[in-house]
Amino acid sequence: MNIREFAAHCKLSIASVSRALNNPPETAQMSRKTYDYVHAEARELGYRPNYHARAFHTHRSGCVGIIGGSSMKYIGIALLEGIADVLDDRGIATYLASTRDEIEREAGAFDRMFYRNVDAIIHMPALQEGEYRTDRLAGLLKNNPGHPPILSILGGAEIPGTFRLRMKDAEAGREAALRQLKLGCRRFGVIGTLRRSPAENDGIRAYRNTLFENGVSPLNIREISIRHNFPDSRQEELRDIDGAWIVYYLLVPTCFQVLRRVCDPKKLHIDTVSTLENRELLLWLQLDADCALSIRDHFASLNIFQYSVYRIGVQTGETVVKLINAPALKPYTQELEWNQFLPGITGPETAAPDSPE
Structure with missing residues (x-):
């Protein structure tokens, strides 16, 4: 029929x-x-x-491509569920490609999706050491002027001709620095990972620059990048810090024993970022009964900028549908408030970002 x-x-x-x-x-x-x-x-x-x-x-494939770096290992399920709950209702299929944080694989994934004529591409940049390099992708997009709309999410890279959906990571870093200065902190540590997303670099840069703008000497800001374990050779660099920006909440347990060894935790104020899903997973696993269940109690304060990956996925799906249906839209960046993605969860670690508690 x-x-x-x-x-x-x-x-x-x-x-x-x-x-x-x-x-x-x-x-x-x-x-x-x-x-x-x-x-x-x-x-x-x-x-x-x-x-x-x-x-x-219709000149539409009914398919949306998703390109993700290794961060997909930590947030992939919740993110894809949110995206699928929107796209499935509209009969839109998805095509997933993993980059394994390799620039060549990332560029290849874009090329394949252009060839398959997907209606839009959701892009979560590959993690890289140092600044995210956009030259290869920018050249690829320039050579494909009729490419579908590209939505870069969760710290999306600034690539000409693409849309961005992100949290206010720079604002979080700035607020963290101001909060710690207000609490009297004078020696600071930045703890990140060797491979970072553009969002993490934005947060670190804003934190560091805000300290500089408020008269903190570069000598009083120590920055350390780690993999999975904290290197013994770098631990002394955090001696006696009283303020810290830690890019992931999941790094806090990794750093806990080191911080307790080289400084007084009861005088240490920490700001960090977490998805609700990862925080709940950490508590459920109880990786360290001494710190995972009551980690806030070990520090002078622990402030967490939180968001729900699932709800980011829903927002991503809704934005992609909008871009598909409005092909004349010009590229823009939409920044999402942290508390916009906080469901009604109560507890000591859901204090507002500017709370010193």
């Missing part, structure tokens, strides 16, 4: 049947009664539209 025969069976126009089958009810431009009737008849007859024909006539 083709669409013409199915429309005749429903006693509706081909256009009406097509709108019902290819759109969610809120954009199908018909009554909900008619919309439900068309879908009920399609189920009864086992009718499914020919998506190859649809793609040919």
